[in-house]
Amino acid sequence: MEYETPLFFHVMEYASRADRDVVDMVSGNPDWEPPAALRDGLREYADLEPDRFQYPPSQGLVELREEIAARRGVDAEQIVITNGAGEANYLAMARALERGRGEEILLTDPVYPYYPGKTTMLGGTPAYVEAAADGQLDPAAVREAASDETAAIVVNSPNNPTGAVYPEETVRELVAIAEACDAILVSDEVYDHYDLSGTFSSALAVESAHRIVTNAFSKSMAITGFRVGYAIFPPELVDDAKSRHMLVNVAGNRPGQYAVLQALRETGPGYYERNRDLLRERVTTFTDALDAAGAAYTRPDGSFYVMARFEGYPGTLENVERLIDEAGVAGMPGEAFGDSRSEWLRFALVTPRLEEAAERLAAYFA
Amino acid sequence: MEYETPLFFHVMEYASRADRDVVDMVSGNPDWEPPAALRDGLREYADLEPDRFQYPPSQGLVELREEIAARRGVDAEQIVITNGAGEANYLAMARALERGRGEEILLTDPVYPYYPGKTTMLGGTPAYVEAAADGQLDPAAVREAASDETAAIVVNSPNNPTGAVYPEETVRELVAIAEACDAILVSDEVYDHYDLSGTFSSALAVESAHRIVTNAFSKSMAITGFRVGYAIFPPELVDDAKSRHMLVNVAGNRPGQYAVLQALRETGPGYYERNRDLLRERVTTFTDALDAAGAAYTRPDGSFYVMARFEGYPGTLENVERLIDEAGVAGMPGEAFGDSRSEWLRFALVTPRLEEAAERLAAYFA
Numbered sequence: 001m002e003y004e005t006p007l008f009f010h011v012m013e014y015a016s017r018a019d020r021d022v023v024d025m026v027s028g029n030p031d032w033e034p035p036a037a038l039r040d041g042l043r044e045y046a047d048l049e050p051d052r053f054q055y056p057p058s059q060g061l062v063e064l065r066e067e068i069a070a071r072r073g074v075d076a077e078q079i080v081i082t083n084g085a086g087e088a089n090y091l092a093m094a095r096a097l098e099r100g101r102g103e104e105i106l107l108t109d110p111v112y113p114y115y116p117g118k119t120t121m122l123g124g125t126p127a128y129v130e131a132a133a134d135g136q137l138d139p140a141a142v143r144e145a146a147s148d149e150t151a152a153i154v155v156n157s158p159n160n161p162t163g164a165v166y167p168e169e170t171v172r173e174l175v176a177i178a179e180a181c182d183a184i185l186v187s188d189e190v191y192d193h194y195d196l197s198g199t200f201s202s203a204l205a206v207e208s209a210h211r212i213v214t215n216a217f218s219k220s221m222a223i224t225g226f227r228v229g230y231a232i233f234p235p236e237l238v239d240d241a242k243s244r245h246m247l248v249n250v251a252g253n254r255p256g257q258y259a260v261l262q263a264l265r266e267t268g269p270g271y272y273e274r275n276r277d278l279l280r281e282r283v284t285t286f287t288d289a290l291d292a293a294g295a296a297y298t299r300p301d302g303s304f305y306v307m308a309r310f311e312g313y314p315g316t317l318e319n320v321e322r323l324i325d326e327a328g329v330a331g332m333p334g335e336a337f338g339d340s341r342s343e344w345l346r347f348a349l350v351t352p353r354l355e356e357a358a359e360r361l362a363a364y365f366a
Numbered sequence: 367m368e369y370e371t372p373l374f375f376h377v378m379e380y381a382s383r384a385d386r387d388v389v390d391m392v393s394g395n396p397d398w399e400p401p402a403a404l405r406d407g408l409r410e411y412a413d414l415e416p417d418r419f420q421y422p423p424s425q426g427l428v429e430l431r432e433e434i435a436a437r438r439g440v441d442a443e444q445i446v447i448t449n450g451a452g453e454a455n456y457l458a459m460a461r462a463l464e465r466g467r468g469e470e471i472l473l474t475d476p477v478y479p480y481y482p483g484k485t486t487m488l489g490g491t492p493a494y495v496e497a498a499a500d501g502q503l504d505p506a507a508v509r510e511a512a513s514d515e516t517a518a519i520v521v522n523s524p525n526n527p528t529g530a531v532y533p534e535e536t537v538r539e540l541v542a543i544a545e546a547c548d549a550i551l552v553s554d555e556v557y558d559h560y561d562l563s564g565t566f567s568s569a570l571a572v573e574s575a576h577r578i579v580t581n582a583f584s585k586s587m588a589i590t591g592f593r594v595g596y597a598i599f600p601p602e603l604v605d606d607a608k609s610r611h612m613l614v615n616v617a618g619n620r621p622g623q624y625a626v627l628q629a630l631r632e633t634g635p636g637y638y639e640r641n642r643d644l645l646r647e648r649v650t651t652f653t654d655a656l657d658a659a660g661a662a663y664t665r666p667d668g669s670f671y672v673m674a675r676f677e678g679y680p681g682t683l684e685n686v687e688r689l690i691d692e693a694g695v696a697g698m699p700g701e702a703f704g705d706s707r708s709e710w711l712r713f714a715l716v717t718p719r720l721e722e723a724a725e726r727l728a729a730y731f732a
Contacts, residue, residue: 029420042412042621046405054395054590083449083593086616117613224420225620227449247483250452253619254591255408 007113007317007336014321015330023357025347026330028160028304030222032278034263035271038221041262045255056081056254058246060230064261071264072204072213074232080245081230081252085190087245088214088231089154090118095212095233095241096152096184097124106145106153108137110307110337112160112188124151130340134298135162139173143180150183158191158200161307161337161346163300168201175203178210184237185211190229193220193272196280197301209234217260219304220272226256279304282349289358293365307334307344310365315344327364329357373479373683373702380687381696389723391713392696394526394670396588398644400629401637404587407628411621422447422620424612426596430627437630438570438579440598446611447596447618451556453611454580454597455520456484461578461599461607462518462550463490472511472519474503476673476703478526478554490517496706500664501528505539509546516549524557524566527673527703527712529666534567541569544576550603551577556595559586559638562646563667575600583626585670586638592622645670648715655724659731673700673710676731681710693730695723 008026015022045052059065060081069076082088093105093115105119109128116126129145131137142153153174157166166174171187178185187203192215203211216229233241283299286306290297296309313319315334323345324330334344351357374392381388411418425431426447435442448454459471459481471485475494482492495511497503508519519540523532532540537553544551553569558581569577582595599607649665652672656663662675679685681700689711690696700710717723 027420029417031416033416034419039412043409046408046412050397050399050588051395053400053588053592054393056591083615083619084617087614090614114613114616117609121610121613222416222419225422225617226419227615227617227619243483244487247480247487248453248456248614249449249593250480251450251591251593253449253593253622255621255625256619259621 008332010317011320011330011332015324018324020325020328022324022328022330023353023360024330024351025349025357026332027350028219028348029224029350030219030275031350031352032222032275034222035267037266038223038259038263041259042255044262045258053254055251056257058251059242060252061254061257061261064257064264067261067264068230072232074204075235078232078235078238079230080233080238080241081228081257082245083249083252084218084227084229085188085214085216086114086229087249088216088229089114089186089188091241091244092184092186092212092214092231093118093124093152093154094122094244095237096186097122098240099151099184101182102149102151104147104149104151106142106150108155109339110161110334110341112156113336115154128338131162131164135159135164137166137170139170139177142174143177146177146181146183148181150181152184152186153178154186154188156188156190158195158302160191160303161305161341163298163303163305163307165195165197165200165301167199168205171201171203172206175206175208175211179208183210186214187211188214190214190216190219191303194276194279194304195302196276196283200302204232209236212237221260221263226260227253228256228260279349282354285355286347286349286358289362292362295365304348304350306347306349307341308347309344315342320345327360329360374698376683377686377696377698381690384690386691386694388690388694388696389719389726390696390717391715391723392698393716394585394714395590395716396585396641397716397718398588398641400588401633403632404589404625404629407625408621410628411624419620421617422623424617425608426618427620427623427627430623430630433627433630434596438598440570441601444598444601444604445596446599446604446607447594447623448611449615449618450584450593450595451554451580451582452480452595453615454582454595455480455552455554457607457610458550458552458578458580458597459484459490459518459520460488460610461603462552463488464606465517465550467548468515468517470515470517472508472516474521475705476527476700476707478522479702481520494704497528497530501525501530503532503536505536505543508540509543512543512547512549514547516547518550518552519544520552520554522554522556524561524668526557526669527671527698527707529664529669529671529673531561531563531566531667533565534571537567537569538572541572541574541577545574549576552580553577554580556580556582556585557669560642560645560670561668562642562649566668570598575602578603587626587629592626593619594622594626645715648720651721652713652715652724655728658728661731670714670716672713672715673707674713675710681708686711693726695726
């Protein structure tokens with residue numbers, strides 16, 4: 001298993017060198033507008049006095065932490081504003097390993113490939129619990145895999161790549177397993193605004209000193225390049241995480257934090273609802289095409305992705321390249337996400353040319 | 367020795383709670399204008415299409431890396447754009463330790479307190495070479511301290527807190543020592559634009575596979591809050607550093623990188639010269655006051671800081687608080703920077719009220 005990014009870059013590069021027009025369904029970058037208030041916030045920031053161009057507090061602008069704290073029902077002191085969800089997950093996993101209660105990080109298969117990469121870099125050992133065909137995670141299987149060696153259980157709901165959204169019961173049981181093993185549940189909820197099912201449940205709903213919740217504005221505000229995310233720690237775990245954040249990054253970037261704060265304050269639920277509606281339409285268009293192509297797939301309950309399996313067309317890099325050349329559609333090989341999805345391909349629904357891609361796939365595989 | 371930031375925050379907080387007016391000479395945040403092109407770049411960015419709001423390449427915007435590469439005479443592939451010099455130093459020190467050629471990081475005393483903090487976090491062991499009274503580093507002392515156990519030698523020129531600028535000969539010898547011990551010289555050059563002596567010499571001038579140069583636009587463009595820095599690695603060391611950067615932060619922030627690129631392209635040498643002239647004036651004003659107060663000090667050759675020693679007034683946190691209460695000037699305790707400067711106080715020359723602070727100190731100690 002490789003990290004997603006190098007493979008992602010490889011596929012992107014292959015697609016850009018292709019002799020034909022290719023629809024990019026590789027990346028997880030939203031293609032829609034950020035909130036209007038975000039652009040306004042950035043314009044406003046550009047005119048501020050020089051002292052506002054200097055270091056924000058290491059753990060993030062006070063007003064931003066307070067805004068998030070009020071919305072999430074936690075104390076602002078539990079929050080570290082990070083360089084995106086990437087840093088938030090890094091801090092959370094490092095914090096779990098630093099507790100000295102085991103070196104194993106329990107992940108799911110399929111998995112978001114950054115998690116095993118971070119695990120290994122931090123000196124931990126990844127282990128995997130296989131998700132069901134529909135992407136759901138069976139808490140009994142997690143309970144069986146977890147042990148005294150388990151430092152953390154890292155989950156992602158709504159899930160990349162499966163599109164599964166874990167019900168409250170699963171989340172509650174995952175926290176209970178972390179407590180029973182003296183481990184930490186790291187709940188990466190970066191796709192929370194793209195719950196299409198209405199069944200999303202944050203791990204914050206379960207009071208516990210054994211769960212860390214990570215998130216970012218990257219996906220919800222369509223600004224993956226702004227690098228503004230956050231992690232919410234139990235009070236007893238936050239201080240060491242703040243130190244690591246300070247020693248690695250000093251602080252996050254202030255223009256991004258300022259713009260996100262403005263956008264948080266001034267953007268109503270309609271913005272997020274419109275983007276979900278757009279995604280719902282795209283899911284229907286795309287899965288209709290998959291039906292026409294005779295592919296197996298699970299209709300995603302959330303996030304941006306659809307995994308599909310075409311008969312006799314396993315999810316190898318070679319087949320991804322062939323699909324680029326012969327059908328003009330670029331996806332990600334399922335094998336990048338783990339052994340359990342090596343027969344599958346992942347398609348990201350974040351392109352305005354989704355309908356065209358769907359037609360091409362239907363025609364190619366029909 | 368504590369990390370600078372908590373102590374820094376402690377002092378700032380104490381000063382803000384004081385009953386009287388206090389001039390802040392604690393922080394290293396420039397108080398002058400950023401380049402005009404930087405503000406323009408940010409305004410321009412705010413109007414770009416949504417795809418420009420998404421992840422930049424993990425190692426940084428291609429045009430920014432090429433611009434830096436051309437100026438520094440290196441290959442763009444050797445450069446990783448980081449979340450400020452903080453992350454650049456973290457990546458450099460981690461890369462040196464990962465080589466498995468020892469676990470000791472050789473630092474100077476006095477030291478910028480983030481270096482020992484990063485060392486410990488990364489599992490290394492800090493060791494110290496004492497600088498001379500004027501802040502200069504004797505290569506013979508470094509040679510004696512270095513051994514097979516040395517993974518890296520981390521230096522900072524122009525220096526925080528001493529204001530020393532190492533001559534070319536010192537830099538050349540430091541690289542030679544790193545080579546002889548199969549270690550890495552990490553040369554943090556974040557104050558390079560504030561060389562007031564004209565004697566600054568970058569470690570880039572010495573061709574070697576044993577030196578990593580770190581830098582940032584934080585100080586040179588007066589934007590510590592933008593978090594845009596970089597590290598230049600030898601070709602054989604860069605790949606693993608890129609992986610760590612990706613696994614920790616995914617990428618740096620794009621608005622900041624875009625604005626810095628515009629500013630780099632459009633800002634002439636006059637901008638930097640004006641800021642140096644301002645600093646030169648401030649050095650004179652401040653050291654005149656130190657003369658009047660009968661203090662010992664070294665006139666800085668570069669960076670923003672002056673260390674001063676007042677007879678019978680050691681550089682403890684207690685005395686820093688007393689100075690806030692009784693003189694209305696806030697500095698940093700010398701003991702924060704190491705044993706060798708426990709009698710000293712550090713004053714940052716980045717306040718428009720410098721003259722007032724100088725008068726207060728002269729009156730208080732006279």
